Amino acid sequence: MNYIKKAGVMVMGVLMTAIMAGCGTVETGFSHDGRIPVVASFEATKEITEAIGGNKVEVLTVIPEGTEPHEFELKTGDIQKLQEARLFVYNGLGMEPWADQAIQAADNSKLKTVNLSRHITPIPLVDPEERKEHGAYDPHVWMGLSEAKAEALAVKNELQSVSPENREYFEHNYRQFAAETDALKKEYQQKFSHAPRKELVTGHAAFAYLCRDFGLTQVSVEDAFASGEPSAKRLVELADFCKAHHVKVVFTEELVSPAVSQTLAESAGASTESIDTLESSDDKSSYVERMRRNLEKILKAMQ
Numbered sequence: 001m002n003y004i005k006k007a008g009v010m011v012m013g014v015l016m017t018a019i020m021a022g023c024g025t026v027e028t029g030f031s032h033d034g035r036i037p038v039v040a041s042f043e044a045t046k047e048i049t050e051a052i053g054g055n056k057v058e059v060l061t062v063i064p065e066g067t068e069p070h071e072f073e074l075k076t077g078d079i080q081k082l083q084e085a086r087l088f089v090y091n092g093l094g095m096e097p098w099a100d101q102a103i104q105a106a107d108n109s110k111l112k113t114v115n116l117s118r119h120i121t122p123i124p125l126v127d128p129e130e131r132k133e134h135g136a137y138d139p140h141v142w143m144g145l146s147e148a149k150a151e152a153l154a155v156k157n158e159l160q161s162v163s164p165e166n167r168e169y170f171e172h173n174y175r176q177f178a179a180e181t182d183a184l185k186k187e188y189q190q191k192f193s194h195a196p197r198k199e200l201v202t203g204h205a206a207f208a209y210l211c212r213d214f215g216l217t218q219v220s221v222e223d224a225f226a227s228g229e230p231s232a233k234r235l236v237e238l239a240d241f242c243k244a245h246h247v248k249v250v251f252t253e254e255l256v257s258p259a260v261s262q263t264l265a266e267s268a269g270a271s272t273e274s275i276d277t278l279e280s281s282d283d284k285s286s287y288v289e290r291m292r293r294n295l296e297k298i299l300k301a302m303q
């Protein structure tokens, strides 16, 4: 009896030590190397934050790689990053319905937050199915170059208040980002004005801002399986649309049913090409590089 009791106390002791050690070394992924710890909600907000923060910030995302942001649900472990961060950058417009809850739960008095979509004018959604999923406005604001620039300005202002000593550095990065996004938009507005085709067929409707800027119309394959199952009737309609408009390329996305896009392309006699909605990660390229790559691919498809 005595022995068992003693063993029990020892087990408790080990457990307590483990729990306390755990408290001191919570695994959040921040490397604590002197850079400012920043949390971005997902890939697109991370790219914009990194464009301004450069090597002065370490940006981790809440939504893990390979998860479609629209389908993410917050878990307790995700709060830990916010407890260590100085800034939380998120998109808003329904992309992160968990954001307010996460900020509250983190209970971090040093944490500043910025809802990027408050700094732009959003495009209203008209499709009832889209409104049901996303709310009144299209959340894919980062796909607009001018919107990204306005959001970068908001990130710059927040970073300057978190770290006044790096004021000039953030200012310089912002000016460069603004110049690059302006130039990219101007260059491709010129190029698209001569393109014979205007219909952009893609996985999900993430391109309203981009299409508005370049005089294009988006048609999304996701419409075909809004209720979970691809509708054969809708796929036939999409294929007919593609044929009628001589669509040469159906764009596919990593996280949105590439198989359906493939099927559509085959029945429409089109080819497929990947496109980047900045909802999945690409560590090797910057925001501007990724958008330039997208625009070049789309331009080619419109010839």
Ligand SMILES: [Zn+2]
Pocket (backbone or CB within 6 Å): 070, 140, 204, 205, 206, 277, 279
């Ligand atoms: Zn999306």
